[in-house]
Amino acid sequence: MCHFKVFMVCQGSTEMGYPRVLRLFFPLALLFLFLYLSVIKLPDVYLHECLQDGKPCSQIQNDAIEEVRVKPSTSFKLDPSDRQLLENVLKNCKQHDFQIGKMVEAFHLCVTEKKDILLEEYLIAWRQLIKFMDALGTVFTFISSETMTKVNILQGYLNGEHGKHYRTVTSMVKYELENEVVNFKELPPNRVPSGCRTLLRMHRALKFLEYFLYNLGMSAGQDKTSQMCADAYHKTLSHHHSWFIRQVAEVAFLALPPLEDMYKVVCVSNHKEAKTVLLTTVDAIVKVYNITQKVYTKHGMLDLP
Numbered sequence: 001m002c003h004f005k006v007f008m009v010c011q012g013s014t015e016m017g018y019p020r021v022l023r024l025f026f027p028l029a030l031l032f033l034f035l036y037l038s039v040i041k042l043p044d045v046y047l048h049e050c051l052q053d054g055k056p057c058s059q060i061q062n063d064a065i066e067e068v069r070v071k072p073s074t075s076f077k078l079d080p081s082d083r084q085l086l087e088n089v090l091k092n093c094k095q096h097d098f099q100i101g102k103m104v105e106a107f108h109l110c111v112t113e114k115k116d117i118l119l120e121e122y123l124i125a126w127r128q129l130i131k132f133m134d135a136l137g138t139v140f141t142f143i144s145s146e147t148m149t150k151v152n153i154l155q156g157y158l159n160g161e162h163g164k165h166y167r168t169v170t171s172m173v174k175y176e177l178e179n180e181v182v183n184f185k186e187l188p189p190n191r192v193p194s195g196c197r198t199l200l201r202m203h204r205a206l207k208f209l210e211y212f213l214y215n216l217g218m219s220a221g222q223d224k225t226s227q228m229c230a231d232a233y234h235k236t237l238s239h240h241h242s243w244f245i246r247q248v249a250e251v252a253f254l255a256l257p258p259l260e261d262m263y264k265v266v267c268v269s270n271h272k273e274a275k276t277v278l279l280t281t282v283d284a285i286v287k288v289y290n291i292t293q294k295v296y297t298k299h300g301m302l303d304l305p
């Protein structure tokens with residue numbers, strides 16, 4: 001008698017007339033399928049996954065709010081030689097997972113003519129940063145998944161039933177304040193953190209990034225990346241982190257690759273190219289940072305718990 005026929009190979013049995021090789025094949029195929037599914041990267045599930053009439057809500061909302069689409073700003077101008085350099089870097093970088101050009105572009109496109117920030121494009125830029133951290137290895141997994149969590153919370157709001165209020169930073173702040181979603185006293189237990197609180201964490205990290213990229217861009221080549229990163233962190237994000245997180249960060253810094261390897265990830269081959277690319281990136285980040293900072297200052301939201 002052979003039990004669990006699907007999973008076990010019943011030696012000598014010829015029930016249902018299958019040749020032995022086929023009876024071996026199915027359980028093995030199932031096993032391999034299971035292993036395959038457990039190792040492939042499954043798509044990220046957003047906290048506010050939402051479907052309506054079989055369509056993702058974001059699609060429905062995008063149809064509905066087409067008429068109030070906010071135009072991205074086109075004010076950014078680059079020196080022609082620097083633009084050429086940036087374009088070359090972009091071209092050479094196409095095979096890389098992390099593409100600094102895509103990140104810079106997204107940071108530019110997220111700034112609207114009315115000096116507001118488009119969340120969708122802002123998140124595209126952050127996803128590139130996550131790719132960069134993922135490329136650095138497992139030491140940075142903790143930091144990249146923390147970042148991914150924040151990105152997913154905001155994407156969840158964007159895809160959710162009130163998604164149209166989350167198009168820009170200003171509209172999100174207005175909506176969340178009017179509807180008392182923002183908690184000024186404590187982080188509400190068992191609730192998805194507000195969009196404003198979540199964006200604030202990323203906004204603070206952007207200041208760190210600005211310092212770090214500036215240090216990298218201005219480095220003459222002898223400085224250690226771990227030192228430049230630690231310096232940026234101590235001046236910025238560390239003030240908002242607990243003792244434990246600060247220790248974790250210090251360990252991660254030690255695992256940072258040397259400057260030449262960073263250059264490779266950014267697709268530049270020398271200091272001059274690195275300086276142009278990195279300072280262009282800093283410029284884009286500063287613009288986004290300043291706009292967000294202004295909105296948060298206006299509403300007294302720079303210390304949300």
Ligand SMILES: CCCCCCCC/C=C\CCCCCCCC(=O)N[C@@H](COP(=O)(O)O)[C@H](O)/C=C/CCCCCCCCCCCCC
Binds near residue numbers: 233266
């Ligand atoms: C040439 C290109 C270079 C690109 C460099 C990419 C660098 C990556 C950019 C930013 C990464 C920092 C993102 C950190 C997320 C911060 C969110 C945060 O602050 N979360 C904390 C507070 O959240 P709540 O608890 O209040 O919800 C949370 O406690 C922190 C968790 C751990 C984060 C540790 C951060 C360490 C910062 C240093 C990052 C160094 C990464 C360097 C990678 C080059």
